[in-house]
Amino acid sequence: MAKGFNRQMGGGGNAGMMAQLRKLQEQMEQAQARLAEETVTGTSGGGAVKVTVTGDQRCTKVEVDADFLKDADAEMLQDMLLTAINQALDSSRKLQEERMGPLAGGLGGLGF
Numbered sequence: 056m057a058k059g060f061n062r063q064m065g066g067g068g069n070a071g072m073m074a075q076l077r078k079l080q081e082q083m084e085q086a087q088a089r090l091a092e093e094t095v096t097g098t099s100g101g102g103a104v105k106v107t108v109t110g111d112q113r114c115t116k117v118e119v120d121a122d123f124l125k126d127a128d129a130e131m132l133q134d135m136l137l138t139a140i141n142q143a144l145d146s147s148r149k150l151q152e153e154r155m156g157p158l159a160g161g162l163g164g165l166g167f
Contacts, residue, residue: 097143108143
């Protein structure tokens with residue numbers, strides 16, 4: 056066994072690190088809760104199709120303009136829905152990155 060393997064960190068280092076981890080975990084949980092409440096919207100067809108997604112990537116609303124349905128065929132509608140959904144999901148991931156990124160950066164100070 057290497058020298059000093061069982062040696063404890065001086066000055067309560069483990070307790071301080073555990074307190075930092077608990078604080079970081081609490082901050083991450085709060086950020087995740089806020090993300091679940093924030094929404095972003097993806098659109099296609101000049102706004103004829105709108106999809107709303109939360110920051111934790113749950114689809115909450117799909118809107119299709121009734122006038123658009125008069126001239127659209129099923130394939131066109133499907134393509135527009137996919138475009139709007141993917142745009143909303145991309146926006147949701149960016150929002151999540153903005154909110155959670157600074158917290159993940161805090162792990163670097165803990166030796167990870």
